[in-house]
Amino acid sequence: MVKNYKVNGMTCDHCAMSVTEEIEEIVGAQVVNIDVPSGMVTVSGEDVSDIDIAAAIKEAGFELDES
Incomplete structure (x- = not known):
């Protein structure tokens, strides 16, 4: 899953x-790639929920772009 x-x-x-550090703490998240200029975060792993990703990003002090 990517x-x-x-x-x-x-x-x-x-x-x-x-x-990256916050997302890597999620069980199942294996690889995190981030492109800072575009703000794109790619997460590879197994059974990682969007809710867990959003919570990890918020814990790091940022927010998902919901648009």
């Missing part, structure tokens, strides 16, 4: 690291 998310507010590598 899922893509758009995240608002990431401006630097530190932002990306914070989001």
